Amino acid sequence: MNNSTYILDDKILVSGGQRFFNYLLDNIFILAFLFLLGVFLALLGSLFGLNGLVIWLDDIGDLAGRVLFVAVTIIYYCITEGLFGRSLAKFITGTIVVDENGAKPSFGSIFKRSLCRIIPFDGLSFLGSSGRGWHDSMSDTYVVNKKALEEEVRTFHDLKLIGVHEVV
Template sequence: MTDNSFYVTEDLLATKNMRFVNHLIDLIPQYVVMYALSYSFFYYGEFTGDYALNNYWAEMSKIEDYLYSYTLLFIYYFMMESLTDRTLGKYVTKTMVVMVNGEKPTNQAIVKRSLSRMIPFDALSFLGTNGKGWHDSIANTYVVDVAKFEARKRSQSELNQIGITQDI
């Protein structure tokens, strides 16, 4: 049974500093994968004598670079947020993604969030006045402080239990 009276309020939202740290930490796995691919292609060429893959990777066009980078970005955010409601950065800052009613985000919302991150300057859009990034607004999701969120959910649930009779 879901409680439709719960809504995410401004006091539950992650701070701008938390969001900025999330962004910085979430860049790390993306860079690690890209560098790992680069080194893998180089060492593959060294061991096999076939440098075609390494040369392609080193000489790819800007469009191809964006295509690979954004594909990796989409996969990272979609996989992490659809499976755990969090990314590595959100684990560190103890924040998570929720819908306006406090429920787990739908896969559709996560796809919107992940695709919206490809908008130029989206990564810093949460620095605006309301603390929500464009990817939050487009997907109608919120990044909340887990401790505050869980405390509010628990107190809301306890309040809802008042007056309910139990069958004995």
Template sequence: METSVRKNKITPQMYASKSKRFANFVIDYIGQLIIGAGFGVLMVILANITGDYEYVAWIDNMGNLGEYAMGIVILIIYYLVFESLTGRTLGKYITNTKILTEEGQKPEVDKILYRTLSRMIPFEAFSFFGEAGRGWHDSISKTVVVDLSKYNLENETANSINEIGQEV
């Protein structure tokens, strides 16, 4: 008889620690800055190739509001692409964490979109410092960030217990 791998409902013991969450934030912010800088470098290279410096002048003159808008676009693209495809961003790969639904499944794109848009709430970045260790972008989208080591250990333990007594 074949056994199926059982996925556990997520428990608070599986949550990523606040220090890992903070590391994810910092690493992902740096990743977004690098993407923004890369975009600027690409525009300069294209301007030099084409001889059309209008776009470079536009970037130089966009002002604070334009820079803020560009940051929002980069944030949305960064999180939507990474989290929709893999459930992990650069920071989550480095800290060995992952996004899952509260039921332990891969989140659908709509949950990732809610999660991403929720990041733009003022002071949202500080919301995960609360008791539960979940940010507003987690609770609004009904997702969690799990420590993969803890999550995998819990699943392996549950599967091992489930296999006891089954036919071989």
């Protein structure tokens, strides 16, 4: 059996409380972005006489607001986690999204993970015993402490070198 591939250890998974804090922070960032987008669009509409845009912004209903929030949420996570493996909240808290080998997940996994976030109560699903949310288990991803992961991977590779003869 070849043990040359690192497999994630559950002990470096972040807690449900940490996940909830990330969830709250990310929602604050998304709401702030939506607010700034609304201000920008209103200014744009006013400056260039786009009355239809201004009227639409003024009359945006609850359903349209929710659809816009969901769309921006999916885009936010696809961009941040797709490019960096981390949302803004994960940057702040020192956590990262990885696959079972501790590597950055594929964009397909991140997209699936982002879509799963629209499942009702998904934001609370990681408060269970495993600490993994539905969007984690459905996309085969994990949220771990970045420094702990780096140390685990370094130790794993160092242990693989024990007994290997160095060629000079």
